[in-house]
Each structure stands twice: as C-alpha cells, then as structure tokens.
Amino acid sequence: MSTHPQSQRRLHAKGFYDEFPRKGGTASRATHYCAGCGHGLLHKLIAEAMHDFGLQDRAILISPVGCAVFGYYYFDCGNVQAAHGRAPAVGAALARCLPEAVVLSYQGDGDLGSIGLNQTLQAANRGERMAVFFVNNAVYGMTGGQMAPTTLAGQKTVTTPNGRDVETTGHPLHLCELINTLPAPVYIERCLLTTPANIQKARRAVRKAMEIQRDRRGYAFVEFLSPCPTNLHLSPLDAAKFVDEEMAREFPPGCLRDRTAEVAARPAPPPLEPLTPADIEAVLDKCVAVPAPPGLDPDFGTIRIKMAGFGGQGVLSYGMMVAGAGLADGRHVSWFPSYGPEQRGGTANCSAVISGSAIGSPVLSHLQVLVAFNQPALDRFARDVEADGLILYDSCLAEKPTTTTARALGVPASRLAIEAGLPKAANTAMLAALACSGACRVASERFSDMLAQTFAGKPALIAANRRVFAAATEWCQANLRPE
Amino acid sequence: MGVRLVKGNDAAVIGALYAGCDAYFGYPITPASEIAHTAAKLFPRLGRVFVQAECETASINMVYGAAAAGKLSMTGSSGPGISLMQEGMSFLAASELPCVVVDVVRAGPGLGNIGPEQSDYNQMVKGGGHGNYRNLVLAPASVQEMCDFMIWGFDLAFRYRNPVVILADAVIGQMVEPLVLPERVAPPPDTRAWAVQGTAETRANVVTSIFLDFEVLEALNRRLAEKYARAAADAAAENWRTEDADVVFVAYGVSSRIARSAVDELRRVGVRAGLFRPKTLFPFPGEALNAIARRPGMRLVVAELSDGQFRDEVLMATRFACPVSLLSRMGGNLFSVEDAMAAAQTAAGDVA
Known part of the structure; x- marks a missing residue:
C-alpha cells in the first residue's frame, strides 16, 4: 500500500475528529490521501452534511477496502470497517438491527463494482435503508493502479499496459445506470469532484442522500467521478481534467432518479422488548407434546x-x-x-x-x-x-x-x-x-x-x-x- | 411447556430464540435449509430480523454487521456454503465480534452430496479462514443439544467476543426427537462498551480488523491466543461407561450415538468398552481424554465420518499415550453398530 506521506493533505471540517489519533504517526491533522485525490474532498462533504443535519450520534460509516479503508480515522461518528465488497451486506444488517441508525456506505469502484457487485445490486434491489457514496476514479488506488471495472476503453493501467481492450476485458461498468434498472432505490445521482461548480452539485447530492437517511426514506446512491493523480500518473490539475473530459463523456453526470417527494418519511419502530418463554411458545408449531x-x-x-x-x-x-x-x-x-x-x-x-x-x-x-x-x-x-x-x-x-x-x-x-x-x-x-x-x-x-x-x-x-x-x-x- | 417432537434444524432456531437471538441471515442449502425456513417463519413474528441473503458471503457479512451492532445474530449452512463464509469468519474473529454459525455438515468435497459427514471438522475447528484465529466449536449429538447448545453458544460468543460454531451433521439436523423447551430466555448482554449502535453512547466505538502497525497486529494475535487458552476452562465432554473400560470410542455428533449403541452391545458380550464424547471440539477436552488414554492397556478408537481429521486431534491431545485406531465412513455413509463393535474388538484384541 502506498500512502505518499510527502503529499498528505490537511482536513479541517465539521464532522471530523479534531485530531486523527487512530492514524498514528506525527501528523495528527493530516489524512493519508494523496494530493489532488477526490477522497479528502468527499470526506469533507459527507462529514459536513452529517454534522449540519445533527446526525453524528445516529450515523454509522462503513469503511470499505480500498483507499478509503481508513475512513474511521476521520469521521466523528460510529465506524465499522467491512471486508472487500461487503459493505452493502454489513450496512443492510446494521440498518435492520438499528432502526434509528443512519447507515453510510463509502465504497470505491473495485469494492462496489467488481468484487462486491452482487452485494451492491442486491442491497439496492431490497431498498436497504442506507446511503451509498461511490467513488469512481477509473483505477484501483490502494493496490497500485490496476484496471477497475470503470476503467475507460483504451486507458492504460498496470494490468492493461496497452490500454483497456474492451474485446477481452469488457466495457466500463455504468453503476448508476445498472442501479437505475431497479425499482427500490429512492435517489440516484452522478457528480464530479472537480470544478467549484461541480463540487457544489456534489455537495447538494451528499446532503440530499443524508436527508433521505435522516428521514428513513430508503436507499440512496451517489456516484462521484473523482481524480486519482497518483495512479493516472497525472498532475492534480490534469487528473481533474481527465475526469471532466474523458470520464464525464463515458459516465454522464446528472440525477438519474429522485423519488424523495414520493416516499414518505418513516418513523423508527419502537425498540423491541426482550422475549419471554410465553412469546416463543405462542409462535411454535402445534406438534406432538407430552408433559x-x-x-x-x-x-x-x-x-x-x-x-x-x-x-x-x-x-x-x-x-x-x-x-x-x-x-x-x-x-x-x-x-x-x-x-x-x-x-x-x-x-x-x-x-x-x-x-x-x-x-x-x-x-x-x-x-x-x-x-x-x-x-x-x-x-x-x-x-x-x-x-x-x-x-x-x-x-x-x-x-x-x-x-x-x-x-x-x-x-x-x-x-x-x-x-x-x-x-x-x-x-x-x-x-x-x-x-x-x-x-x-x-x-x-x-x-x-x-x-x-x-x-x-x-x-x-x-x-x-x-x-x-x-x-x-x-x-x-x-x-x-x-x- | 412440556416435551415436543422437533426436528434438529428447527431446534436450533428454537434455541436461538431462547438465547435472545435478534437476527438471522442465511442462504438455503440442503441439509440445513429448515433452519432458514423456521427462522423465516418465527423471527419476523417475534419482531426479530430475518433476511434471506443473496449468497453465503453476504450472509456472514450481514452477521458481521449485526454483530458490530452488538446484536445476537446467526446463520445456518452446510459444507459449500460454509466454505464461502470463511473470509467473514476471519473478520469476525479479528474484530472480536460474537455470532453463532450452525453447520449441518454434508458430504464433500466439492458439491459432494447431501448425506451426513463430519468433514467440515478442519475448516471449522482448525480455522478455515486466513490468519491466527479459532472458532469456539460445539458438537451437538441430539435434538435437545441442537437447542441447548445455541443458548450455550451465544453465551460463549459474547463472553469471549468470538464466533461460535455449532458443528452438527445431516443426521442431527434432519432427525426428530423429543425436545424439552428451555425454561427461560437469556437476558440481552450489555454491548455498549464496544458495539457501534448509532447512539451518542457508542459514537466513539469502531469495529475494524486492519492494523498497519506490525507490533499492534502482533499484540492482537497474542491477545487472541490468550483468549483461546482461557477458553480451555469451557471444554466439556461426556463419558459413557469409561470408568473401567479397556477400549474407548472417541466420537462426536451422530458418530457418538452409534458408538454409544456399540458400547452397550459390547458390554453385553463381555468387552469393557466406553465412549468419550467431546461436547466442545474447540476448546478440546484434551486433559479429560488424556486421563483415559494414560491408563495401562488403553486402546482408543476414533469413530468419525471424515478421513482422520478428528483422529489427528486425538493423536495430538493424547501425545501417542496409547494406540489410536480409526473407524471412518464417508460419502454420506454411516458406520453401523456392528462396524463399531468390530473396530473395538480388533483394537481390544490387540492388547498384549
């Protein structure tokens, strides 16, 4: 794993811990992200929304496997780290077992679209009560620049050294569009983490997904096209340009679905009482019984x-x-x-x-x-x-x-x-x-x-x-x- | 109240409810499917969570999520499904999360068949996932124990904050026997110190198993090892007519039932046979077995539905203190009482 300490960025935002002692090391206010990476920015948008809506006590952030594996270093809320690709399954259980909790699943393109695609689609199809924040940077970051399911046709990565050949490696996977085929999701949008105007749109999308969770309305999915200068081997500016021009051409930004107004806010059910033997016996099958x-x-x-x-x-x-x-x-x-x-x-x-x-x-x-x-x-x-x-x-x-x-x-x-x-x-x-x-x-x-x-x-x-x-x-x- | 006729797989669900289980996540597989059927029927009626997961990988990760929330959660499966869960079991153990996994073992390897075997022994008792961790493994030999061991299992899981496996087999899962219902429902454990529950009180808690610092990760490994050493105090076994025995079967699950019948028949023909039946496969009741193995002239016969997986544990535990022979059937077959009698007579006749 590469964390590029020479280019660590500082994060100051509402919703973060004041310092990051879980990270260890000396730079107690610096993240492990590379310069020009979209993760830090998205972290900030999520943490700020969580804070502004007063949800830090209720929120549980699920860190994936990938560059965001250490989300729990930063987000001042409940934190659960999940196995590669399994955040939607973990999140589904959290949401079902904790009716008051706000479940936030944060996942990258390999985690969400490759190894965890089944969990992603099945959780979306069940309309699990969670917000999924999906970072698509068209390349594997943490493991060192391999092809992602969203790598563009012709794009060079360390496992597509001659450029992605769609004949043998398939085509870039469009996750928003896949999820948009399912009836259950409430909200689906794709944003870009590049220009100030795009970041404002991304901020609004994050807040919308957060509000849907606050009100227990259902499943929200927001994809963020995000620059990865390190693994694209580009300067931060050129990496952002790659997102704005090439990625946005393949993955058109915009809101694919917003049924927030059609779906009622749902109050949490009252907490369950412990069972008694009489409760259990009442539901057991009638069968042969002797004293x-x-x-x-x-x-x-x-x-x-x-x-x-x-x-x-x-x-x-x-x-x-x-x-x-x-x-x-x-x-x-x-x-x-x-x-x-x-x-x-x-x-x-x-x-x-x-x-x-x-x-x-x-x-x-x-x-x-x-x-x-x-x-x-x-x-x-x-x-x-x-x-x-x-x-x-x-x-x-x-x-x-x-x-x-x-x-x-x-x-x-x-x-x-x-x-x-x-x-x-x-x-x-x-x-x-x-x-x-x-x-x-x-x-x-x-x-x-x-x-x-x-x-x-x-x-x-x-x-x-x-x-x-x-x-x-x-x-x-x-x-x-x-x- | 009273005594009911219940199927083993159903008894596991009934036991889970008396243990106070909050959530069931699972994917169907013969011969474990009735666990899901019965959980689907009973859990929602009692306000508990039931989810039919899309696969066993999802099942075990849902269990991980519910366990991270400090809830009592379980799944049930068999061989191939259990294989798929091993990564999740490693994560649960590493994150020190409690859960109960019921494995109604079928015949393998591969797709195998749906007959009984005990060949998931290694993957469940020795740790089928990556890294240094152990499951606490209970081996029920009756419908009553399918129920009672769920309560015991959840207690162990939360006391040690570790996955617990109920290692059954297709016979114990499919058979029907009288079941005495438990008298009380276990009170819910207080998990607020470590669980992540979406509350102010638990906001500072984190569940994770990634530790970049080598020293920190080694310390976790040492702490887990100490925990597993401590668990030896919970090892348990049943002795049947071993007091004066010259030849003792070592067997668990359905094998122990056949061996017990063989012991009674052998006694009728003058062979002093006995049965040592571990109720816990990990921690293994090695000291209790050793006390038997060290008796002069002792012969042990390990009777199992696998190819010596369990025998190897007996050899290690007894450190070759006495001859140990193996009676095994596989592929869905059971050994008969006569097979077991013959194996014991051969072993006993070997006494000089």
Missing part, C-alpha cells in the same frame, strides 16, 4: 420401523405419527426422513425408533417392522427386515413378498380408505394396521390420538380419518390372525 420426558425402561427393548412409498402417500407424516404415538406412550423415540432431491423424485421413506432407553443412530439398517405403501418399497426394504420381524404392505398396490421369512401381512389399505370415503387416507388405514399388529408395543389408542394432533390444522379431516382408522381396525381384527 414429561421419556423414562428409562431397558426391558422394553428397541423397535426399528421403516415406512416407504410414493411421495404424496403421507409416508413421512405416517412416521411422525408412529414416533408421536411412542412418545405419548412414554417411550424414547426418533424419526429420520429421506430428504433432499429424493423427496421430489417419487419415492419417500423414513425411519422411526421406539425404545425403552436412549436411542443411538436414528438411521436404520436392520428393521423389526417395514410398512410398505407400494411395490418398490417392498422390493427395496423387505430384505432388511429381521427374520422374526413384520412386514405390513398395502395389498392393493403390492404383491406378497416371497424372499423373506419375516411375517408379511397384506392390508387392502387403499380400498379401505376409498370405502370409508377418504381415498387419500390409505396411510391412516396402514396406521390402524400397525396399531392392531401390536408390533410397536404401544397402546392402540395412542395411534388414533395422533390423528387429532396431525390434522389439528384441518379439523374436518380428523373425523374422516377416524372413520378410516375405525374401518381398518375392524378389517384387521376380522382378517389378521393374532400373533
């Missing part, structure tokens, strides 16, 4: 159950009802789904464990019980059922398995559901079958109780599912021989 945690009963053993079928057959909620029934009966339980793309690929399966003691892995390889809702489920998982285990299958959709010694019971669940008037409730019929089988060593009514919990949000379905459950229970009692 006390399960106790220890090693003699109960462990029952491992797999349910599998097509997506849409209610396989996952079936597993939750099995686990819920176990919990309601005072047992340790776990449930584990197939998740991710498989959920959308047509098959679904999940595992439930009911145990008298703490459960190890919720992911199962050996099963005591398989509940198969279709043929592929039987084909895939029947071999995992232990020899003395149980297979329940929907006999309307699957054939009796022949390759296992486990007891296999076919239940015409789909038909029972249709006959009971709720064709989609084959899983409820299968739940009744599981309850009747006794394989889970859980009281039968625990399973039927789960229907009310599962369909608590759709009360009409509770009675209908209970009818299916009752019909299937009746069928099982008549047709399944007791163990």
